Amino acid sequence: MQNTQSSLEQQRELFKQRRFLAMPLAGMLVWAIIGCMAPFVSELVRVYSVWLGCGSIFYLAIGLAKLTGEDFFGKHRAKNTFDRLFLLAVSMCLMMFPIAMIYSTENSSSVPLTVGIIAGLMWMPFSWIIEHWIGYFHAIVRTIGVIIVWLCFPEHRFEAVSLVVVIVYAITLYVMELRFRAQTTINNVK
Secondary structure: OOOOOOOHHHHHHHHHOOOOOHHHHHHHHHHHHHHHHHHHOOHHHHHHHHHHHHHHHHHHHHHHHHHHOOOOOOOOOOOOHHHHHHHHHHHHHHOOHHHHHHHHHHOHHHHHHHHHHHOOOOHHHHHHHHOOOHHHHHHHHHHHHHHHHHHHOHHHHHHHHHHHHHHHHHHHHHHHHHHHHHHHHHHHHO
16 A cells, blocks of 8 residues: 555655665675686586576565665555555566576576676666666666676676676665765755
């Protein structure tokens, strides 16, 4: 049930005030582990590390939210229409994973390409919701970077794609924290 007491603009402002570090931090950690282990394991283990790793990002983020001070499940805030919109964007990306899974049966090295791109698409609507450029940057640079390294490093696709994703996440986390601090400062002045 949405917050009927607040207008959409008020709900958007409340959504924008949140920190949003737990999920990208979890994603960065998972992709770093995938990239670090890739040179030392079989192709099958690499493939499963991507599937299992990306499937665990949400659960890892729950734990990290406690460290970042985020109200991950929204227990202490009113229901917000933009939470639902973002959840729908995430669901849309998840529904694209069968394409990646089916394609991976023909070409297992496609997994970092397809998952690396699909998992980054949710940043586009997120950027629109928070009215900040960082989500657009994340999705676009991640997609272009993943494609480039996937084509340029065919023998090291898992490592190269992981490196791109980790770098983009690092930049995103830095900008997101700057955005949060600036917004907190503005709210404290009011």
